[in-house]
Amino acid sequence: MSETTATQYALVGAPLEYLTPLERPTLAEAQAWCRELATTHYENFHVATFFLPAKVRPHFESIYAYCRVADDLGDEVEDRGVATRLLNSWGSMLEECYDAPERSMHPVFVALHETIRECDPPRQLFLDLLHAFRMDQYKTEYESWEELLEYSHYSANPVGRLVLWVCGYTDETRALMSDKVCTALQLANFWQDVVEDKERGRRYIPAESMLRFGVEEGQIEGRVFTPEFRGMMQELVVRTRAMLIEGGEISLHVDKELKVVLDLFRKGGEAILNGIARQDFDVLRGRPVVSKARKVGLLMEALAGKVRAGMTS
Template identity: 65%
Template structure:
């Protein structure tokens, strides 16, 4: 879907994200978000298929917000310009909450319905923008604790947004979700060591590197040592334990949401298995999940979806 574009608000960012000159209708905005979600990240599209149809537009607007913000930070070479664009995006978010009639960007037109119908807090979206702002200035992490602090902004708000629009607002579930989301973020870092390094970033924590005798030179030269393997065993075990602990959330939500949460969690476990299967050598090639494993995950999710249609076992959402 194309709009006549206004060349100011997000100038300098990806052209497809520029603000339209004319405010789109809600239907047009929702279609824009749906297209972005289904063309940029297949796994998100598949996972949301297992959700109740009524809440899918909420998830698509949330994804679109996050996708644009991520690209404003990652796809703009100049960190100063990227930071300014993210500041603009925050201003557009504030306008969406404070003066919704002024919003013209399809993301915020679509997001207004999500906000109006679910009451989702502004801070969760602002936290995501904060994480992308951090990416412009922080390119090395000294400890696992620091990485977990980053995930508090970069990953955990996504899980809490999912819970919120699904009707679950209590802190107990929120903390379990945080563990799953943080673990998924860490696993992604462990998979992308070389790619991140080539982009000038290192998410392997310095304290773990020092503990196992790993240096930046090992990453730069793709030198896989026994110490590097021991470090990866430690880091992947750490993430797997978090996934296991956070996975308890699946027993506390309705069956349809459980299917989606389990799909993401099991995807994280499969990614860890991919690292293990590669002998923990993430320097040689990016570990991936095989097509067979993906089909097994989807098959299990489909069975869960069908089972949920005939089940009345739905834990009550607590405000």
């Protein structure tokens, strides 16, 4: 094995739980690994997959595992040079998963190949996600709304398109509606995490919005809330909500089972935006959260939708 391949398989410098095993796992072992990652790292994803047919859940879990590991390689590794190297290795392992799957050793790619074999999702969607994680290594501020949309094209939209693809929807019309929902969800998370992102050295509020409303850079770090800041955040939330509603039309064009899942995520995004509005758009005083009562309400609505659709668990 060459030095490059050895480094690729070892993922030297990655979090320990993501290191490649010395022996290739079976498909069942690999899928169990992905399921464990999905159910322990992101509760909302685990809940959402409950409403899907059992036959597609492993595909969702393998896609999530790919995204989760890649995200952590870029975000949890402090040295940006090391993070970039790890992301490049992850990309090489993806290419191998498509071109020479029998050589894949990491559980993510052993499991993901089954998704590729059964559903044939476009390779570029996975590569686009990696491009976003690489962008995070060098781009920490955004100048315009258009730049945010471009970033979301790589960071968020591929996930929605992959979800549609494994459910049998491969047309561009539905994909474009999905893009709007995914971008809006990404933006809602940005507006929710303004202070936390600033502490990580990142600013997703567009500089053009700050300039137009007269908001200074230091107000975020200093948590100085002003009427101008309020006006800026209100405009950003209004634009994001409009995008979320427009893209939400996709629920009218998918089967009832997938509609429940898409509605759940869309309503979760709306709940974030509503939480920001309830704080009078003051995201500097604390992170707006979705209350437990609202989360329970969303789940009850989803369960009711599942019953109405005559689904089986």
